[in-house]
Amino acid sequence: MKLIQRLSNSSLTKSSTIISFVSILAVIGPVVVVSAGFWDAVSHLQKEPEFFWSPSHIVVYTGVSMTTCAAIMGCVLILRKSVHGSLKTGIKLVIAGSILQIISGFGDSLSHDVFGIDGLISWSHQPLELGLVLASLGGVLILKNREHTKLKAFLPFAIIAFLFFTTWLIFNIVLIFGHTIQCIQIYEIFSSGCSIL
Template identity: 85%
Template sequence: MKLIQKFSKSFLLKSSTLVSLVSILAVIGPIVIVSAGFWDAISHILKEPESFWSPSHIVVYTGVFMTSFAASMGCLLLMRKSVHGSLKTGIKFVIVGSIIQMISGFGDSLSHDLFGIDGLISWSHQPLELGLVLASFGAVLIIKNREHTKLKFFLPFSIIAFLFFATWLIFNIVLTFGHTIQCIQIYEIFSSGCSIL
């Protein structure tokens, strides 16, 4: 373990730079994922061919990679024991959120292979959304901890992103249990989701 810590300190970036990268990627990665998710939903509406390597999926994977890279750098910081308090808690949220996203992404790919096009509500989408919420919440904690640095300008953006992801997850959970409102007009854009349930 000490060998890994010495290697990471001598060959990689300073801890403060890593913290900045973790927080920024933990916000931008989920935004990329959600943006590509909307693109994927539009592709479903247009009945475009669905595959693992469709353009919208590749952009989703790029966002997941960004979040995973943030989590990897967070693991490095934890191994260095250079973070404490809310900063350490935020990094742990990013790591857990990233792991959930990767597992859900694999589950979503498996779901597409087995069942074809799915809807907004599926057994793999809501855990993925939970991963987005956790990672972005971790970023908020990290940036809040570093608000005396240049990262303070990123704080409002990270809070808005977290609130959006949390609201989106709550909206989908309500749709899961609110069967009578699932196919209202606002939900029509995701109409394939109505058939899944």
């Protein structure tokens, strides 16, 4: 019983420390996912075999795991009732983003099994990208709420990451409607870039 009490009083379990971890993981996780996603696209260009445990996929899963850890810690904070207002909203966005990433990841694996290598536009990629946007927006809200701490130095990076993910999602949504013209230019870059269309 004393061990549990010590753990609950330790600096690692204090709400402010958990909030710091949540904000950092909620921003870094999506950055890792997108970086590995580009790596995966390059692998497709080089005609490397597509399989679930490829190195680029493992890095994607690592990024999703980081966001999931942020979401789990966020759930702990919400259950403790130690967050309110925009901080709580940010954590809820991280949780929603994490759930979307996990579901989309399994969907993407299923899609590869059924349809083979897909392109930018697929029924699993855009929900994954929305999950990245939500998680990073949650990270921005959390960091904005913690501006009076040392975390404020991380806020510009978080905002740039959020803007990049949002722009990337909008770009891909635009491809859905203008794919005939726009996919011609990106086809070579992303191999089967618009094959789902």
